[in-house]
Amino acid sequence: MRVIHRIAELRQALAGSSATAFVPTMGNLHAGHLALIERARKAGGPVVASIFVNRLQFAPHEDFDTYPRTLERDCELLRKVGCDFVFAPNEAELYPQRQVCTVHPPADLADILEGHFRPGFFIGVCTVVLKLFNCVQPRYAIFGKKDYQQLLVVRQMVRQLALPIEVIGAETARADDGLALSSRNGYLDEVQRAEAVYLSRELRAIDSAVRQGRSDWASLESAAMDALSARGWRPDYVAIRRRIDLGEPAAGDAVVVVAAARLGATRLIDNLELSAVS
Numbered sequence: 001m002r003v004i005h006r007i008a009e010l011r012q013a014l015a016g017s018s019a020t021a022f023v024p025t026m027g028n029l030h031a032g033h034l035a036l037i038e039r040a041r042k043a044g045g046p047v048v049a050s051i052f053v054n055r056l057q058f059a060p061h062e063d064f065d066t067y068p069r070t071l072e073r074d075c076e077l078l079r080k081v082g083c084d085f086v087f088a089p090n091e092a093e094l095y096p097q098r099q100v101c102t103v104h105p106p107a108d109l110a111d112i113l114e115g116h117f118r119p120g121f122f123i124g125v126c127t128v129v130l131k132l133f134n135c136v137q138p139r140y141a142i143f144g145k146k147d148y149q150q151l152l153v154v155r156q157m158v159r160q161l162a163l164p165i166e167v168i169g170a171e172t173a174r175a176d177d178g179l180a181l182s183s184r185n186g187y188l189d190e191v192q193r194a195e196a197v198y199l200s201r202e203l204r205a206i207d208s209a210v211r212q213g214r215s216d217w218a219s220l221e222s223a224a225m226d227a228l229s230a231r232g233w234r235p236d237y238v239a240i241r242r243r244i245d246l247g248e249p250a251a252g253d254a255v256v257v258v259a260a261a262r263l264g265a266t267r268l269i270d271n272l273e274l275s276a277v278s
Helices: 007-014 031-041 071-080 121-136 148-160 183-187 190-211 217-230
Strands: 002-004 021-025 047-051 085-087 140-144 166-170 234-242 255-263 266-273
Touching: 002 007, 007 085, 007 121, 021 031, 021 121, 031 047, 031 071, 031 140, 031 166, 047 071, 047 121, 071 085, 085 121, 121 148, 140 148, 148 166, 148 255, 183 266, 190 217, 190 234, 190 255, 190 266, 217 234, 217 255
Parallel strands: 002 085, 021 047, 021 140, 047 085, 140 166
Antiparallel strands: 234 255, 255 266
């Protein structure tokens, strides 16, 4: 495995490849990231993982400065699962000037849910992802479904800009108790980690209710919010939306429930594609 820090060196290393598979990350890797690498290997070409903590997608009050930087450990993990190249630029390499050219995804998708509670987040995501796409020039890009809205936003950007990239959504990796794997799970203390599983349990409770024929979305959402609040969480949203664009569902739509809530100082997100619809 080769670790590369310069854009020019990366382009030279990948020159001539028509099947590069790319997994963008912010590092502090866990088993979910490694599953994305394993999915990327199925494409048959070189596999590239990027490690870059992107300042543009952090609000001033968020954890950019304290976000764990674990490059040496991350590279060792990537080596073990067959990654071919790690692109780990520093900030000056990726942003040699103040980034004033940015990508603004459409508000009807990007300014709801996560975008409502984290204004500007998807501008930062799209800007860095497009820049990384330009550096790597992949044929395939693999994103985890845990960040469901992010996956949809990136797919729309790729379609709108006619990028020759297939965006692949990989299933959410979970711990044995059902907690969605996330780099921010490391912020949880022992008691919080035991409690954290209740976010996924509330989503499964909604799925169970829908299986039984319920379609009173607002009531199901409110009940889940109340249940989390009663346990000491501070939920931002629990929302049942259309899978295709996170709009309000109508009868017959395939739907997903998405959620974000704070447990102590840690903000966790999760989602579940519902198995039955009205």
